[in-house]
Amino acid sequence: MSVRRLPVYILLDTSGSMRGEPIHSVNVGLQAMLSALRQDPYALESVHLSIITFDVEAREYLPLTPLDEVKLGEVIVPDAGATFLGAALELLLQRVDRDIKKTSDEAKGDWRPLLFVMTDGSPSDLYAYREAISQVKTRNFGSILACAAGPKAKQEILLELTDRVVTLDTMDSAAFSGFFKWVSASVAIGSSSAGVSGQVSLPPPPPEVQLVF
Template structure:
């Protein structure tokens, strides 16, 4: 076993509009995703998961943790409030710079990290978001996927962050389950292909998840 880690960062919108069924569906989907990844020996060997949530502020819900040690409580949502996605990207940059090991002459660093961002809206702090985008691009992620969930999510803003934007029509359990299943399949592919590929190629998304071209 190489011992090299595949850091996977998931940024979740927990703004007021995610209250109720959407956040319940996210919680169920996340648990299913972690369960699926634990069935995969490659993922179990290399994946380290971090979750950052964002609403009126960004917080590190789960610091970078080996997959088999991840235990998720219920992710909750405030009554109302903004979507500080720019702040979440700033926090992510800080954490990636601190936690992801770079390859040196003496030792192999981590695999290139993967990033999944899920939002049902658009950044309230658009200026901060736009300032963070080139910083994210400079960090050389193996894959960056943004998920625009529901009718109010702004795909064009997410397109500024990444070419890989997926769309969920609805904020219900089957949509989020489809999305997180696809995330787990993508991470599994990442953990097997990380050693050979510069860019992780993602599996085709399921029916509930549309790729925005």
């Protein structure tokens, strides 16, 4: 009897403005998130993680991988680069359609996937972004959470994708670590309550992370 998977997709902004301390802080935060999730027996049993990065193009940095097999190298940022979040959502849709197992007569499929998006700007490909949003909404995500990091991130653009938007005022390792700790807590709750229909309830964010209402 195989355990049902909880697919978790993380979209990370690697545009030029993330160079230096911000991307270093993201790497530290990702490792902290992995460590936290691996200590959670529910998560270890069910969570499969995928990471898509986006700058002038979108890339599948980590294909959907069981949590205990995830090995993360350093996420790097090109010298310059736009913020092609629309392209990242298009790639996400392709991967979700390829990866997610649907329930059949023979077997139960995956739990509803969770999606986390982190950006420090706004989409350079706004038209593609808006086109992709309508498609994302048909894919039955258990929860979509977006993070507007730093002063240039546009919350109102992210609110078009999801009503669950958080902000980070600063882009240092304390802020990103706080965000990724919150992601891991949200995933842990998602993995233990995966059978519950409706949106996954989220834990209260740490002080570095503000919810936008």
